[in-house]
Amino acid sequence: MDFGLSQEQQMLAESVARLLRELCPLNHVRNVVESESAVSAQAEAALAELGLNGLVVPEAYGGLGLGMLDAAVVATALGEAVAPVPFAGRKVLAPLALIEAGSDAQKANWLPRIASGGVCFGVGLQGLVTRRDGSGVSCADGRLTGLALFVLDCEEADHFLVADDNGQLYIILAQSEGVEQIALRTIDATRSICGLRLSSVPAEALRDDGGxxxxxxxxxxxxxxxxxxxxxxxxxxxxxxxxxxxxxxxxxxxxxxxxxxxxxxxxxxxxxxxxxxxxxxxxxxxxxxxxxxxxxxxxxxxxxxxxxxxxxxxxxxxxxxxxxxxxxxxxxxxxxxxxxxxxxxxxxxxxxxxxxxxxxxxxx
The missing domain is CATH 1.20.140.10 (Butyryl-CoA Dehydrogenase, subunit A, domain 3)
Structure with a gap:
C-alpha cells in the first residue's frame, strides 16, 4: 500500500511551487508588504487560473472537487514561498462551511461564485477558540451584533463568514450598514487580518447543527x-x-x-x-x-x-x-x-x- 501522495497530488504541489517561484520571489513579497497590502495580485490571478478558487468546491458546482490533502499540499507550497495570497479562509474554509452546513439553495447560490472568483470571503472563527475581553457575536432576529477578532483573508473580501458565540455560522455582506472593519496588525505582514464590529447587521444563517x-x-x-x-x-x-x-x-x-x-x-x-x-x-x-x-x-x-x-x-x-x-x-x-x-x-x-x-x- 502506498502511503505517500498520489501522482496527481505531486503534480499539483510541483505546479503551485513552480508558479510561486516564478511570480512570487522574495523581492516581490517584500514589495507587496511594503505597499501595505497582504495580497499579491499577480500570484492570486495565476492561482485562480489553476482553478484553486474552486479547489474543494464539488465539480457539480464548477469546482475541482478535491479534498483536504490536496488543500494541504497547496498550503505547504504557499508557506514555502511565504506567498501573500489569501488561501485558507477564502479558498477552503468558506466553501467547506457551505458544503457542510449550507442548504441546497445556498450551495447553488454561493459555491459556483466562489469557484469562479465572483465572490471573495473573509472568515471569522477565532472567537470559538479563544476570546478576548469585549469580543463575541450574538444573533437576534436574524441580525448580528458584537465584535469578531482575527478575521482571516479580509483584504478585498466582499462577504464574511462569521460564527456567533454558539457556533452558528452566518454570511454577511461586507458593505452592509453596521459593519465596521478594524485594522489589525500581526507579526505576519503576508496575511490580511481584521476585526469586525457588528451593529445589528442582517445575516444569512447556515444550517443550525449545534456548532x-x-x-x-x-x-x-x-x-x-x-x-x-x-x-x-x-x-x-x-x-x-x-x-x-x-x-x-x-x-x-x-x-x-x-x-x-x-x-x-x-x-x-x-x-x-x-x-x-x-x-x-x-x-x-x-x-x-x-x-x-x-x-x-x-x-x-x-x-x-x-x-x-x-x-x-x-x-x-x-x-x-x-x-x-x-x-x-x-x-x-x-x-x-x-x-x-x-x-x-x-x-x-x-x-x-x-x-x-x-x-x-x-x-x-
Missing part, C-alpha cells in the same frame, strides 16, 4: 495552518543549509563545523516526521472524520512547537545576518509565529485534544 460544522471548519483551518508551517520550515532549513555551505569562518565554510552540521541535521530530523502527521490529519478530515478533530489538534500543536524551534535554529545558523531584512528570513519566521497562534496556540489546542480523549474534565 458541529463550525468545529469541523476550525479543524480544517488548523490542518492548513500546520501545512503552511511545514512549508515555511522546509524553506528555512533549505536556506540555512545553503548559507552554511557558503559562509566562511577561519578559512572554512561553516557547514564543515560539527556544531553547525548538528543544527542543520536536527532541524531536518524534527521537521520530516511532521510531514506524515500533516498528511494523515488531512486524509482523516476526508476519510476518517471521527478522527479529524483530534488529528487536527495534534498537527497544529506539534507543528507550532517544531516550527518555532526550526525558525530559531535556522536564524542562529545565519548568525547576525539572520536578523537582517537583507536576507528576508524574518518573513518565514513571522509566518510560522502567526500559524502557531491563530485558531489556538499549542497549549490551547493540546487542552482541547485532552478533552476529546477524555483525559480531563470539561469545565462546567
Amino acid at each position: 458541529k460544522a463550525a468545529q469541523r471548519i476550525i479543524a480544517a483551518g488548523r490542518i492548513l495552518l500546520a501545512a503552511d508551517s511545514l512549508g515555511a520550515a522546509d524553506a528555512m532549513i533549505a536556506q540555512a543549509v545553503a548559507y552554511a555551505g557558503q559562509r566562511e569562518q577561519f578559512g572554512r565554510v561553516i557547514g564543515s563545523f560539527q556544531a553547525v552540521k548538528h543544527m542543520c541535521a536536527e532541524m531536518a530530523a524534527r521537521n520530516e516526521p511532521c510531514r506524515s502527521l500533516v498528511w494523515y490529519a488531512a486524509h482523516a478530515f476526508d476519510a476518517v472524520p471521527e478522527e479529524a478533530p483530534l488529528m487536527a489538534c495534534h498537527a497544529k500543536s506539534h507543528l507550532g512547537e517544531t516550527g518555532r524551534i526550526i525558525a530559531r535554529t535556522a536564524t542562529e545558523v545565519h548568525g547576525g545576518m539572520g536578523f537582517t531584512d537583507l536576507l528576508g528570513l524574518h518573513y518565514w519566521f513571522k509566518r510560522i509565529g502567526f500559524d502557531r497562534q491563530i485558531l489556538g496556540g499549542p497549549e490551547t489546542v493540546r487542552e482541547e485534544a485532552a478533552l476529546l480523549q477524555g483525559w480531563i474534565a470539561r469545565a462546567a
Whole structure:
C-alpha cells in the first residue's frame, strides 16, 4: 500500500511551487508588504487560473472537487514561498462551511461564485477558540451584533463568514450598514487580518447543527495552518543549509563545523516526521472524520512547537545576518509565529485534544 501522495497530488504541489517561484520571489513579497497590502495580485490571478478558487468546491458546482490533502499540499507550497495570497479562509474554509452546513439553495447560490472568483470571503472563527475581553457575536432576529477578532483573508473580501458565540455560522455582506472593519496588525505582514464590529447587521444563517460544522471548519483551518508551517520550515532549513555551505569562518565554510552540521541535521530530523502527521490529519478530515478533530489538534500543536524551534535554529545558523531584512528570513519566521497562534496556540489546542480523549474534565 502506498502511503505517500498520489501522482496527481505531486503534480499539483510541483505546479503551485513552480508558479510561486516564478511570480512570487522574495523581492516581490517584500514589495507587496511594503505597499501595505497582504495580497499579491499577480500570484492570486495565476492561482485562480489553476482553478484553486474552486479547489474543494464539488465539480457539480464548477469546482475541482478535491479534498483536504490536496488543500494541504497547496498550503505547504504557499508557506514555502511565504506567498501573500489569501488561501485558507477564502479558498477552503468558506466553501467547506457551505458544503457542510449550507442548504441546497445556498450551495447553488454561493459555491459556483466562489469557484469562479465572483465572490471573495473573509472568515471569522477565532472567537470559538479563544476570546478576548469585549469580543463575541450574538444573533437576534436574524441580525448580528458584537465584535469578531482575527478575521482571516479580509483584504478585498466582499462577504464574511462569521460564527456567533454558539457556533452558528452566518454570511454577511461586507458593505452592509453596521459593519465596521478594524485594522489589525500581526507579526505576519503576508496575511490580511481584521476585526469586525457588528451593529445589528442582517445575516444569512447556515444550517443550525449545534456548532458541529463550525468545529469541523476550525479543524480544517488548523490542518492548513500546520501545512503552511511545514512549508515555511522546509524553506528555512533549505536556506540555512545553503548559507552554511557558503559562509566562511577561519578559512572554512561553516557547514564543515560539527556544531553547525548538528543544527542543520536536527532541524531536518524534527521537521520530516511532521510531514506524515500533516498528511494523515488531512486524509482523516476526508476519510476518517471521527478522527479529524483530534488529528487536527495534534498537527497544529506539534507543528507550532517544531516550527518555532526550526525558525530559531535556522536564524542562529545565519548568525547576525539572520536578523537582517537583507536576507528576508524574518518573513518565514513571522509566518510560522502567526500559524502557531491563530485558531489556538499549542497549549490551547493540546487542552482541547485532552478533552476529546477524555483525559480531563470539561469545565462546567
